[in-house]
Amino acid sequence: xxxxxxxxxxxxxxxxxxxxxxxxxxxxxxxxxxxxxxxxxxxxxxxxxxxxxxxxxxxxxxxxxxxxxxxxxxxxxxxxxxxxxxxxxx
Amino acid sequence: xxxxxxxxxxxxxxxxxxxxxxxxxxxxxxxxxxxxxxxxxxxxxxxxxxxxxxxxxxxxxxxxxxxxxxxxxxxxxxxxxxxxxxxxxxxxxxxxxxxxxxxxxxxxxxxxxxxxxxxxxxxxxxxxxxxxxxxxxxxxxxxxxxxxxxxxxxxxxxx
Numbered sequence: 557x558x559x560x561x562x563x564x565x566x567x568x569x570x571x572x573x574x575x576x577x578x579x580x581x582x583x584x585x586x587x588x589x590x591x592x593x594x595x596x597x598x599x600x601x602x603x604x605x606x607x608x609x610x611x612x613x614x615x616x617x618x619x620x621x622x623x624x625x626x627x628x629x630x631x632x633x634x635x636x637x638x639x640x641x642x643x644x645x646x
Numbered sequence: 647x648x649x650x651x652x653x654x655x656x657x658x659x660x661x662x663x664x665x666x667x668x669x670x671x672x673x674x675x676x677x678x679x680x681x682x683x684x685x686x687x688x689x690x691x692x693x694x695x696x697x698x699x700x701x702x703x704x705x706x707x708x709x710x711x712x713x714x715x716x717x718x719x720x721x722x723x724x725x726x727x728x729x730x731x732x733x734x735x736x737x738x739x740x741x742x743x744x745x746x747x748x749x750x751x752x753x754x755x756x757x758x759x760x761x762x763x764x765x766x767x768x769x770x771x772x773x774x775x776x777x778x779x780x781x782x783x784x785x786x787x788x789x790x791x792x793x794x795x796x797x798x799x800x801x802x803x804x805x
């Protein structure tokens with residue numbers, strides 16, 4: 557590799573996790589290498605990186621910012637992404 | 647009461663409050679009172695001390711707060727229109743809630759009682775399905791468990 561070539565930024569997607577998912581993951585945010593994609597792509601990466609989350613992940617919604625999004629929604633680095641497992645408020 | 651600032655001047659009384667302090671239900675009910683309202687329903691959800699025979703000492707709630715607020719605001723507006731309410735207020739508590747204390751309160755006012763009852767029940771059902779708030783139960787034996795009900799749909803409905 558040529559010394560003058562810039563080192564590419566390793567883009568990281570940060571996803572907030574809550575409640576039982578945070579307990580299982582042992583953290584409140586998880587980070588994934590990300591070069592673009594959809595919520596469905598993020599699901600695959602989360603499942604691969606945190607197999608223990610699979611059961612809740614399959615029953616979780618995704619949110620970007622303060623809105624729920626479907627599996628075909630695009631996610632870019634810097635988005636405020638969260639996984640929303642089945643809720644139990646009230 | 648620390649009501650959320652109304653987005654528009656003619657927003658009916660009530661609003662959405664997410665707080666870590668005890669819920670003052672009398673203040674909430676007073677906030678939705680109106681001479682045009684003949685039916686005023688106050689629903690108070692309290693932390694249950696016994697579930698399936700297991701003692702629960704306390705609950706602790708956490709939320710995705712921006713999404714919870716936005717979802718609650720949307721549900722409130724839907725309820726105001728759907729049930730022709732004169733006012734509607736929702737308060738949800740976060741953090742530790744001792745058994746017997748209120749975790750959620752809904753006040754709905756309408757010209758007639760039927761709509762007020764229906765609105766409070768509809769809102770509770772929607773809150774339990776779509777608002778990103780979670781409870782953990784602290785058991786009497788020291789164990790603590792997050793509650794993630796097995797639902798037919800993911801939170802957020804159609805999204």
